[in-house]
Amino acid sequence: MVAKEDDANVVNDPAHSKTTKDVSEAPSLIADSANNSPKKRTPARTKKSKSVEDYVNLGKVSPMTPGEDEWKDIPNEKFTLTKYKTNGHFDFRSMAKEEEHRGKSIAKGMTKFKANPQKYLGLTYQTSMIGWPTNQQEYNLIPRAGTEGLTPCDVDADGAWMTVLLQTYHHLPSFPNNDLPVEFRDPWTDDMTHKGRKIHQMKKPIMPGRGMGIGDTPLLKTIGDIDPSDIHQGQVGDCWLLSAISAAAEFDGAIKKLYRKTPRLDERPLAEPNHYTITLWDLATWTEKDYVIDERLAADPTRDDNALLSCKLSEDGELWACYLEKAIAIHCGGWDAITGGQCSTSPITLIDHCELTFGFCD
Numbered sequence: 570m571v572a573k574e575d576d577a578n579v580v581n582d583p584a585h586s587k588t589t590k591d592v593s594e595a596p597s598l599i600a601d602s603a604n605n606s607p608k609k610r611t612p613a614r615t616k617k618s619k620s621v622e623d624y625v626n627l628g629k630v631s632p633m634t635p636g637e638d639e640w641k642d643i644p645n646e647k648f649t650l651t652k653y654k655t656n657g658h659f660d661f662r663s664m665a666k667e668e669e670h671r672g673k674s675i676a677k678g679m680t681k682f683k684a685n686p687q688k689y690l691g692l693t694y695q696t697s698m699i700g701w702p703t704n705q706q707e708y709n710l711i712p713r714a715g716t717e718g719l720t721p722c723d724v725d726a727d728g729a730w731m732t733v734l735l736q737t738y739h740h741l742p743s744f745p746n747n748d749l750p751v752e753f754r755d756p757w758t759d760d761m762t763h764k765g766r767k768i769h770q771m772k773k774p775i776m777p778g779r780g781m782g783i784g785d786t787p788l789l790k791t792i793g794d795i796d797p798s799d800i801h802q803g804q805v806g807d808c809w810l811l812s813a814i815s816a817a818a819e820f821d822g823a824i825k826k827l828y829r830k831t832p833r834l835d836e837r838p839l840a841e842p843n844h845y846t847i848t849l850w851d852l853a854t855w856t857e858k859d860y861v862i863d864e865r866l867a868a869d870p871t872r873d874d875n876a877l878l879s880c881k882l883s884e885d886g887e888l889w890a891c892y893l894e895k896a897i898a899i900h901c902g903g904w905d906a907i908t909g910g911q912c913s914t915s916p917i918t919l920i921d922h923c924e925l926t927f928g929f930c931d
Contacts, residue, residue, distance in 0.1 A: 795887075
């Protein structure tokens with residue numbers, strides 16, 4: 570079911586290192602209509618775009634993508650099976666090489682797939698093949714290790730011919746309808762705006778690790794080995810702030826001090842609703858101010874998939890920078906209030922109560 574790479578097209582989104590596997594124009598192997606033989610559809614393999622060539626089918630994946638060792642001991646109940654009908658299109662950030670099975674029973678392939686969710690993320694087959702003779706059946710297994718952000722496109726579209734089974738990992742249990750219960754919500758997240766528009770009118774905020782496409786990895790944690798490289802800017806123009814946070818991350822204790830009033834910090838995120846108390850310095854009163862925020866992060870309202878508006882998780886699955894950025898945005902008056910600026914006294918003082926800072930210029 571895999572054609573040569575030259576038969577495929579790639580749509581690349583450099584800002585998010587995301588690739589679309591486009592098989593809509595893939596060749597079909599169609600038997601002579603006179604003998605009424607079954608028709609086999611053939612999805613094509615993605616070309617390797619330069620921006621993703623280190624991640625797609627080369628045995629190289631982003632550092633946050635867990636390997637086989639991280640997956641092998643995860644209990645089966647952490648995985649949820651979902652079935653899709655598509656035209657063979659996928660979005661993904663990285664994708665391991667599929668296992669191709671030819672002339673083998675799809676039903677037996679399903680049994681193998683369902684019994685090994687730690688090893689296999691997906692199974693694909695041509696829907697009509699399920700009733701064909703076994704020696705004509707084909708299916709592909711998509712390894713979990715090395716695959717990240719795999720999402721079927723054109724689900725239930727007209728002419729959908731491919732069945733896709735995905736076993737989604739949930740690090741934490743999901744809430745009904747992906748809504749944090751009202752009694753556990755902070756007073757800010759639902760009403761926050763970006764570029765003058767309310768962010769979550771059409772799109773729900775994202776809870777990492779709860780099956781919403783962000784942080785669905787066994788590496789997920791709030792704080793681990795704090796490092797300046799943990800910072801990855803999102804769609805907010807606050808590089809001036811994130812650079813200051815990155816500088817502060819040279820000192821693990823400086824970051825942990827901001828979270829010192831959050832109980833069980835080393836165990837979070839927990840299965841229950843999570844709250845983080847982050848202590849900042851209020852420049853107007855020169856006193857500490859605590860912000861108790863919930864676990865929801867701002868979604869990017871311009872994207873069709875689930876992507877963060879705010880900064881991304883670290884490459885090893887840490888959340889601390891995401892929640893610190895959220896707390897500072899709340900403190901300053903919203904995402905628009907921290908868009909644009911310069912790394913002067915204010916961000917360091919907010920974080921570390923540093924009364925004297927020095928700037929150097931030519």
